[in-house]
Amino acid sequence: MNYKTVAASLLSRIQRCSTPLVLVGEMQNELGSEGFSEALRLRWLSCDAESGGLTIATSGPTLEQLRVVSNGDFSSLEGVVNEDNSGGYQVGDEVI
Secondary structure (H helix, E strand, C coil): CCHHHHHHHHHHHHHHCCCCEECHHHHHHHHHHHHHHHHHHCCCEEECCCCCCEEECCCHHHHHHHHHHHCCCCHHHECCECECCCCCECCCCCCC
8 A cells, every 4th residue: 555646546536526425445456445435534534414425635735645645755643653673654653
């Protein structure tokens, strides 16, 4: 799972569509199961009670985090994920 790819996919979806609402299956297919889970955990995606679908977070700080991460800067994820020895981030990494 690549955080950069997940963030870029979500930003792309926001730019090409007029609404932040997305379908669960669409996001699972686009992000993969691990990317989808991480997007939910990081609150880049949230449940929309009215539609039964998902909403891509569009708040200022979250959009900025998506932009920064999609450019390869993972500093905004400090305290959320740890870097492993290969220089990448892994699903489930947490700071204890």
